[in-house]
Amino acid sequence: MVGQQGIRYTISLIAAHFGDVVAVCECLIRRGSLCFMDVVRFTELHQGQVKDCLLVLIQHNCVQAFSIPKTGLSIPQHPPPLRIGMGGATMPVTLYMAIFDNIIHRMRFSKFLQIVKEHLGNQCAELLEGFLQHGRLTFELLYDRASGLSGGKAKRDDVLATFNKLVHAHYLERCPKGDPFLEPKDNDDVSSVRKRTRSGEETSTIEQEAIIAAAPLDADRFSGILDLMMDTEADIKHIKNDSSLEVSAGNKRKHEVLEAEEEIQNTINTIDVLWRANYEKFVQCLKKKTCVANVRSRFGLDAAIVLEAMIGSSDRQNARTMNSVSSSMSSIIESVRGKPGGISMTLEHVRTILEQLGCQVCTEETGALYTVGLKDIIENCQNDEVESLVFKKYGKESYRIFRLLIKMGRLVPMDQISDKTFLEKKEAQKILCKLWKDDYLDMEKVNLNVGGRSEVFLWKVNRKVLWELVLNDMFHTALNISQKIAQVAEEFLLSNTDVQKAERLRRARIILESSLLKMDDAIMLFHDF
Amino acid sequence: MEDIKKLSKSSINCVSVDVASLSLGELHGHRSRYLATVSVSVSGDRSRSSSLAINISVIIMSGTGKLPQKRKLPTLPENEKKLYDLIWSKETLGIWTADMKKETGLANNAVTKALKSLQSKGLIKDVVNIHNKAKKIYMAVEFEPSEEISGGTWYSEGSLDLEFITILREQCRRYVERLKVATAENVCQFINDSGIFKIVCDLPQIKEIMSAMVLDKEIEESISSGVGDFFNIQAGRKCYRSLKGRDGPKEGFFSSVPCGVCPRINECSPDGIISPNTCVYYQKWLGLDY
Numbered sequence: 001m002v003g004q005q006g007i008r009y010t011i012s013l014i015a016a017h018f019g020d021v022v023a024v025c026e027c028l029i030r031r032g033s034l035c036f037m038d039v040v041r042f043t044e045l046h047q048g049q050v051k052d053c054l055l056v057l058i059q060h061n062c063v064q065a066f067s068i069p070k071t072g073l074s075i076p077q078h079p080p081p082l083r084i085g086m087g088g089a090t091m092p093v094t095l096y097m098a099i100f101d102n103i104i105h106r107m108r109f110s111k112f113l114q115i116v117k118e119h120l121g122n123q124c125a126e127l128l129e130g131f132l133q134h135g136r137l138t139f140e141l142l143y144d145r146a147s148g149l150s151g152g153k154a155k156r157d158d159v160l161a162t163f164n165k166l167v168h169a170h171y172l173e174r175c176p177k178g179d180p181f182l183e184p185k186d187n188d189d190v191s192s193v194r195k196r197t198r199s200g201e202e203t204s205t206i207e208q209e210a211i212i213a214a215a216p217l218d219a220d221r222f223s224g225i226l227d228l229m230m231d232t233e234a235d236i237k238h239i240k241n242d243s244s245l246e247v248s249a250g251n252k253r254k255h256e257v258l259e260a261e262e263e264i265q266n267t268i269n270t271i272d273v274l275w276r277a278n279y280e281k282f283v284q285c286l287k288k289k290t291c292v293a294n295v296r297s298r299f300g301l302d303a304a305i306v307l308e309a310m311i312g313s314s315d316r317q318n319a320r321t322m323n324s325v326s327s328s329m330s331s332i333i334e335s336v337r338g339k340p341g342g343i344s345m346t347l348e349h350v351r352t353i354l355e356q357l358g359c360q361v362c363t364e365e366t367g368a369l370y371t372v373g374l375k376d377i378i379e380n381c382q383n384d385e386v387e388s389l390v391f392k393k394y395g396k397e398s399y400r401i402f403r404l405l406i407k408m409g410r411l412v413p414m415d416q417i418s419d420k421t422f423l424e425k426k427e428a429q430k431i432l433c434k435l436w437k438d439d440y441l442d443m444e445k446v447n448l449n450v451g452g453r454s455e456v457f458l459w460k461v462n463r464k465v466l467w468e469l470v471l472n473d474m475f476h477t478a479l480n481i482s483q484k485i486a487q488v489a490e491e492f493l494l495s496n497t498d499v500q501k502a503e504r505l506r507r508a509r510i511i512l513e514s515s516l517l518k519m520d521d522a523i524m525l526f527h528d529f
Numbered sequence: 530m531e532d533i534k535k536l537s538k539s540s541i542n543c544v545s546v547d548v549a550s551l552s553l554g555e556l557h558g559h560r561s562r563y564l565a566t567v568s569v570s571v572s573g574d575r576s577r578s579s580s581l582a583i584n585i586s587v588i589i590m591s592g593t594g595k596l597p598q599k600r601k602l603p604t605l606p607e608n609e610k611k612l613y614d615l616i617w618s619k620e621t622l623g624i625w626t627a628d629m630k631k632e633t634g635l636a637n638n639a640v641t642k643a644l645k646s647l648q649s650k651g652l653i654k655d656v657v658n659i660h661n662k663a664k665k666i667y668m669a670v671e672f673e674p675s676e677e678i679s680g681g682t683w684y685s686e687g688s689l690d691l692e693f694i695t696i697l698r699e700q701c702r703r704y705v706e707r708l709k710v711a712t713a714e715n716v717c718q719f720i721n722d723s724g725i726f727k728i729v730c731d732l733p734q735i736k737e738i739m740s741a742m743v744l745d746k747e748i749e750e751s752i753s754s755g756v757g758d759f760f761n762i763q764a765g766r767k768c769y770r771s772l773k774g775r776d777g778p779k780e781g782f783f784s785s786v787p788c789g790v791c792p793r794i795n796e797c798s799p800d801g802i803i804s805p806n807t808c809v810y811y812q813k814w815l816g817l818d819y
Contacts, residue, residue: 297775297779352754352756352757355752355754385782385783385784386781387779387781388779389789389790391778393789399745404744407744419681419737420740420744421741421744422689424688425659470783473783473788473794476794476797479799480797480805480808480811481788483806484805484806487805487806488815504817505817507815507816508817511814511815512815515786518782518785518786519782521782522783
C-alpha cells in the first residue's frame with residue numbers, strides 16, 4: 001500500500017513527463033480502476049482527450065485495461081469489485097487501472113540503461129533507450145528508429161541480433177494482452193457482497209488478477225524473433241486466436257461502447273507484436289547489486305564474489321521474487337572461478353564464506369544445495385537505513401535503544417531496556433516517549449503489582465507501520481528534490497549575467513540530481529525489493 | 530574471613546584451606562563497593578595419586594553472602610520497636626515511609642520521630658531507590674539493598690556509575706581491536722589480569738558491556754569459523770569482532786538529505802509556507818544561502 005506522498009510523487013512524475021495526461025492518470029490513481037465513461041465524468045474532459053490520454057498512458061505501460069463481467073447497475077464511486085450490480089445479464093465492461101510501480105520506474109530509466117550498458121554493451125543500451133522513450137514498439141518501429149539514428153547505416157540483421165540478445169537476457173519482453181477478460185470465479189447466483197467477501201479472503205485484488213491474466217506465458221514472453229517473415233505470420237495467427245474471445249465479447253456490448261472507447265480497443269488489441277522493457281528483470285538486477293554491495297561492506301570482497309556467483313548460478317525457481325537463492329557447491333565454485341578475483345579462492349575458503357553468510361544447506365538427490373536468504377540481507381539494509389535516521393535525528397542513545405528493540409523484535413519492558421543500554425531509567429524513558437510520539441515505537445501498558453509499582457511499560461518497533469511511514473517520507477523527499485531541481489533550473493536560466501550564481505546553481509543541481517538517484521535507491525529498498 | 534572458610538568447607542570436601550591473599554579495595558572512592566578477592570587453595574584426598582588445586586575467586590559485597598542475624602537490641606520504645614521490626618522484616622527490599630505508616634498504623638509525626646531516633650542509634654539507614662529517588666526507603670543496617678532497589682552492579686548510590694562503565698567499555702574495545710576477534714571469556718580474563726580495576730569483573734558483566742558495544746556498532750557479534758581472523762577461536766563459538774574503520778552507524782541515503790531529519794517535514798508541502806522552494810535547510814545544504 002502506497003501512502004499519500006507516493007501518490008503525489010507519481011502524479012508529479014507523469015505531469016513532468018507527459019503534461020496534460022496527468023489529469024486522467026491522477027483520476028485513476030486516486031479513485032482506482034474506472035471505466036471509460038467514469039474517467040470522462042470525473043476528469044470533466046472531452047471524450048477525445050480522455051481517449052488520447054489513455055492511449056499515451058497505455059503506450060508507456062502506465063495504464064492497463066481489463067474487462068470484467070458487469071450486470072446491470074454500476075456504482076461509479078466504488079472500486080471495480082463493487083461494480084457488479086444485482087440481477088440482469090452478464091456483460092463485460094472495460095476498466096482502466098494505473099500501474100503505480102511502472103510509473104515510479106520512470107525515474108529509474110538511467111539506472112536500467114546503465115545495467116544493460118555494463119552487461120551487453122552500448123548497442124544494446126541504445127536499442128533499450130528506444131523502448132524507454134516510446135514505451136511499446138514493434139520490431140519494425142524499432143528498426144526504423146535505429147536506422148534513422150544511424151543515418152540508414154544500421155543493418156536489419158544486426159538490429160535483430162542485438163534485439164534478440166536483449167530478449168534472451170530478459171531485458172525485453174512481449175507486451176501483455178491489451179484487454180484481458182477476467183472470467184467470473186463461479187457461476188453460482190451469489191450476491192455481489194458474497195463475491196466480494198470471497199475475493200477479500202484471497203490475497204489478490206482484481207487488479208493483481210488482471211495483471212496476471214494479461215501477462216503472456218513465460219515461453220512466449222521471452223521467445224525472440226527467429227525469422228522475421230515467419231515470425232510475423234505466426235504471431236498474427238497466435239494473436240487472432242487469442243483475441244477471438246475478446247472480439248465475440250466485444251460484439252455483445254457494441255451498442256454500448258462509445259466510438260472513442262472502441263478506438264482505444266482497436267489500438268490496444270492490435271495484431272502487431274509489441275515489445276517493451278521488462279522492468280521486473282531490472283528490479284532484480286538492482287536488488288542483486290544492493291545485496292552484493294551490502295555483503296561486500298559487511299564481510300569483504302571475497303564474500304561479495306561468492307554471493308554474486310550464487311545469484312548468478314542459482315536455479316530460476318525463485319527468480320521472480322528473489323527472496324532467496326539456492327545453488328550447488330559445484331555451480332558456485334564454477335561461477336566463482338569465472339569472476340575476476342575468484343580464481344584463487346579455494347573450496348575451503350568458499351565454504352567458510354557460505355557459513356559466514358548464514359547459508360542453509362539442504363541435501364537433495366543431486367547433492368547439497370546452499371541457500372542464502374536475500375530477504376535477510378535486504379532487511380539488514382532497511383534496518384541500516386532507519387537506524388541511521390534515528391541516529392541523526394535523535395542521537396546516539398536513541399540509536400542504541402532503537403537497535404536493541406529491532407534486535408529483540410518483541411515487546412520489551414522499560415527496565416530491561418535501560419539496563420541493556422546502560423542508560424538512567426529516566427533518560428531511557430524520555431527517549432522512548434520521544435520515539436513513541438514520532439511513531440517510531442509501539443507502547444503497551446501492563447498493570448502489574450510488582451515491586452510496589454503497578455504499571456509496567458512495554459516497548460517495541462512495529463516494523464510494518466514504521467517502514468510505511470519512512471517510505472511515505474521518502475516519497476515526500478523525492479517530490480521535494482524534484483521540485484527543487486525545477487526551481488534551480490529555472491533560476492539558472494535567469495542568471496545569465498551572474499557567472500558566480502550560475503556556477504552555484506549548476507553545482508546545486510548536480511547535488512540534487514545525484515541525491516534523487518540515491519533517494520530512489522532507498523525507495524526501492526522499501527518498496528520494490 | 531570466617532565466612533570464607535565456612536563457605537569453602539561447606540561447598541568442597543577439602544582437607545585444608547590456605548588463604549593465599551586477601552585484598553580489600555575501594556573502587557573509585559565508592560564506599561559501598563568494598564570487596565575481597567580471595568585465593569583459596571584446596572587440597573584433595575591425600576591418599577589419591579594427585580592433589581587437587583583449585584583457585585577460586587570469590588567476590589564478597591560487604592554484608593551479602595549470608596543472611597545477617599538480628600543483633601541484640603537495646604531496649605527501644607514501643608513505636609521504635611514496632612517500626613524496627615517491620616523494617617528488619619523487609620530485609621534487602623527496605624520499606625517506603627508511606628508503607629510504614631500504612632502497615633504500623635502510626636501517625637505521621639510518630640513515624641518521623643521514631644525513624645530519626647533509630648537512625649541516630651545506627652540501627653537503620655536510608656537507601657536510594659533507583660526507580661524513584663524521591664521515594665525514601667529505609668533498611669536495617671545489616672542489609673545491603675537488593676538489585677531491585679540499587680539497580681545492580683552498574684549503579685552506585687542510586688546513579689549509573691558512568692565513569693566505571695566508560696573505562697571498562699574502552700578497555701574491552703581496545704582489547705578486541707588488538708586481537709581483531711575475541712570471546713567474552715578472553716576479554717574477561719584480560720580485564721581481570723590487567724589490574725586496571727580493583728574489582729573483579731565477572732563474565733555476565735563483560736557480556737553485558739559487549740552487548741551494549743554491539744548495539745553501538747563498535748564491535749559485532751560473530752560465530753567463529755575457525756579460520757582466518759578466527760584461527761584462535763574454536764569453530765562455532767560465539768565471539769566478537771572489531772569493526773574498526775567501519776564502526777558506528779552507516780550513513781543512510783535518507784539521512785543524508787535535509788528532509789530525512791527535518792523536524793517540519795509534516796508541515797512541508799509544494800505550495801505551503803514551508804516548501805522546498807522556501808526551505809532554509811535546502812539553501813544551506815546546496816550552498817545557495819549567500
